[in-house]
Amino acid sequence: MKKFVRNRVFWCCLLIIGGLHSAYPADSHSENEGELDVRELILEHLADSYEWHVATIGDKHIAIPLLVIVKGEKNGWQLFSSSHFHHGASEYKGFYLATEGKYKGKVVERSVAGEETRPLDISITKNVFSLLFSSLLLVCIILFTASWYKKESKTSDYKAPKGFVALMELFIMSVTDDLIKPCVGKDYKRYVPYLLTVFFFIFFNNLLGLIPLFPGGANLTGNISVTFVLALFTFLIVNCFATKEYWREILWPEVPVWLKVPVPIMPALELVGIFTKPFALMIRLFANILAGHSIVLGLTCLIFVTVSLGSAVNSGMTVVSVLLTVFINFLELLVAYIQAYVFTMLSAVFIGLSRVEPHPHSKGHS
Amino acid sequence: MSLLTPDIGLLFWMLLSFGIVFFILAKFGFPIIVKMVEERKEFIETSLKSAKEANERLAGIKEESDRILALAREEQLRILKEAADMRAEMIKEGKAQASVEADKIIKEALAVIRKEKDDAIRDVRNEVIGLSVDIAEKLLRKNLEHKSAQMELASKLIDEAWIQAR
Numbered sequence: 001m002k003k004f005v006r007n008r009v010f011w012c013c014l015l016i017i018g019g020l021h022s023a024y025p026a027d028s029h030s031e032n033e034g035e036l037d038v039r040e041l042i043l044e045h046l047a048d049s050y051e052w053h054v055a056t057i058g059d060k061h062i063a064i065p066l067l068v069i070v071k072g073e074k075n076g077w078q079l080f081s082s083s084h085f086h087h088g089a090s091e092y093k094g095f096y097l098a099t100e101g102k103y104k105g106k107v108v109e110r111s112v113a114g115e116e117t118r119p120l121d122i123s124i125t126k127n128v129f130s131l132l133f134s135s136l137l138l139v140c141i142i143l144f145t146a147s148w149y150k151k152e153s154k155t156s157d158y159k160a161p162k163g164f165v166a167l168m169e170l171f172i173m174s175v176t177d178d179l180i181k182p183c184v185g186k187d188y189k190r191y192v193p194y195l196l197t198v199f200f201f202i203f204f205n206n207l208l209g210l211i212p213l214f215p216g217g218a219n220l221t222g223n224i225s226v227t228f229v230l231a232l233f234t235f236l237i238v239n240c241f242a243t244k245e246y247w248r249e250i251l252w253p254e255v256p257v258w259l260k261v262p263v264p265i266m267p268a269l270e271l272v273g274i275f276t277k278p279f280a281l282m283i284r285l286f287a288n289i290l291a292g293h294s295i296v297l298g299l300t301c302l303i304f305v306t307v308s309l310g311s312a313v314n315s316g317m318t319v320v321s322v323l324l325t326v327f328i329n330f331l332e333l334l335v336a337y338i339q340a341y342v343f344t345m346l347s348a349v350f351i352g353l354s355r356v357e358p359h360p361h362s363k364g365h366s
Numbered sequence: 367m368s369l370l371t372p373d374i375g376l377l378f379w380m381l382l383s384f385g386i387v388f389f390i391l392a393k394f395g396f397p398i399i400v401k402m403v404e405e406r407k408e409f410i411e412t413s414l415k416s417a418k419e420a421n422e423r424l425a426g427i428k429e430e431s432d433r434i435l436a437l438a439r440e441e442q443l444r445i446l447k448e449a450a451d452m453r454a455e456m457i458k459e460g461k462a463q464a465s466v467e468a469d470k471i472i473k474e475a476l477a478v479i480r481k482e483k484d485d486a487i488r489d490v491r492n493e494v495i496g497l498s499v500d501i502a503e504k505l506l507r508k509n510l511e512h513k514s515a516q517m518e519l520a521s522k523l524i525d526e527a528w529i530q531a532r
Contacts, residue, residue: 046369048376069375122375131376135383142395149402158406172396173403192400193392201387224369225376229384290369 036304042297046219046290047105048127050082050097054214064214066129070095071120072109082123095119130218131226134204141168142200175199175344183348184355191351194237198230199344206289206336210329221339222289224282231282234347239274242354249356250274277350281343288339292332299325 052064065083072078075093084092098108103118111117124132145168148161161169180195181188205226208216220226250270252260259266299321306317509515 043369048373120374122378124379125375127376128379131379131383135387139387139390139395142391142399146395146398149399153398153402158409160406169399169403172399176400189400193396194388196396196400197388197391200391201384223373223376225372226380228372229377229380233384233388 038301042294045297048125050125052126067124069122070107127218127220130220133215134208138204179345180348184352195344195348199340202343203340210332219293222293224286227282227286231278235278238350238354245356245358246354281346285339285343292335295328
């Protein structure tokens with residue numbers, strides 16, 4: 001068992017950018033044995049962290065240390081392994097993990113005035129590492145698929161791909177033909193690369209999030225920063241390539257004049273609409289994935305919560321918990337696809353809406 | 367709650383990595399795949415179309431050949447019938463001709479026979495005449511021992527011949 005864990009940890013460490021640290025046993029905590037704070041546990045798992053916690057055996061925490069990159073007030077840019085914090089127990093170069101307050105769990109430093117301040121922090125955290133890993137995976141897979149087509153394009157006869165490439169083609173073409181083409185409309189070809197990238201990015205990260213073992217398991221698409229950036233890209237693409245008619249409909253919509261002048265009620269509403277659309281995208285993805293992770297964690301915690309209720313109840317609940325977790329995991333598998341699909345579809349619809357052409361009847365009015 | 371506040375570090379990395387991923391995939395990934403698949407789709411469509419056309423043409427050819435065959439058979443029948451007709455006609459004609467010829471031959475034969483008969487009759491008559499004349503001569507010679515009787519007879523004969531000649 002130990003050998004297995006050590007092997008896996010060693011293998012995982014090779015993947016980590018920067019730190020080639022071996023796993024280390026954590027300092028033993030004086031934990032409150034009896035009670036389990038489920039809420040805290042779930043929130044901790046959902047949130048980001050500076051190290052990749054693999055398992056806790058007895059009192060020993062096995063975690064993969066990641067890279068901390070911070071720019072403090074005093075020391076400037078610092079780059080070091082998160083193992084120096086010893087799970088928040090110790091301080092390193094003036095930086096430490098806050099144990100409470102609004103920066104709880106984050107790297108902080110003590111300012112000259114003695115207050116806890118947050119340095120500029122671009123550490124390779126668990127989420128960032130997962131992000132980089134999935135990005136790399138996505139690029140490799142898509143480029144691999146593309147290379148097959150590139151090779152094939154040199155020969156004049158058209159062959160259908162087999163195996164993995166065929167699977168990818170199925171995905172890519174189903175999204176293109178069934179989603180992007182009808183939603184965007186006329187000049188959908190321009191947007192195909194972006195929408196496909198978004199789809200696969202979300203899909204891959206959702207799936208990776210469902211794998212509880214090392215390179216997966218991060219709650220990435222359930223993190224608001226990630227969905228924010230995705231929504232931001234959609235927002236920019238929708239509004240940067242919008243037609244004149246789209247802006248005319250926002251700034252001078254076809255409503256009675258008193259709704260526009262002197263108080264621009266409708267234009268104001270329409271302007272708000274510009275922002276609510278990507279906002280809805282951001283929240284939808286974030287909430288769905290977050291909820292999925294929470295449910296799985298909560299159901300798993302059921303086993304540990306019911307320990308105090310006796311072995312009969314506990315074993316019964318364990319069965320229930322495992323069955324439910326399996327069910328929810330299948331459901332999440334579906335959700336992983338659906339949410340990627342929905343995000344792409346809504347992006348495509350918004351793009352399609354921004355590509356409106358002037359209506360023939362409205363020309364007569366204006 | 368920290369779950370709802372975006373984290374600067376993750377934002378930075380997300381912007382960076384998603385931007386790079388987007389750039390790479392939009393340049394070297396998806397367009398190639400989509401383009402190739404669409405080209406292939408087009409190729410398949412045109413292939414199907416031309417195959418259908420070829421099939422149709424083939425069916426047309428078969429129909430045409432069937433038609434020609436039927437036509438040829440009809441022609442054959444017609445020719446055969448014509449030949450049979452012709453044969454019958456020829457036989458009929460031959461028969462008619464033969465009968466005509468036969469008639470002619472018979473007629474000729476009859477004519478020859480009649481002529482022969484006439485000749486024979488004439489010969490017989492001449493013979494009879496000769497004999498009669500001889501007999502008459504002998505008889506007359508016996509009777510006409512007198513001159514007056516001779517004269518009387520001669521004039522009587524001349525009268526008779528005269529009447530006969532007229």
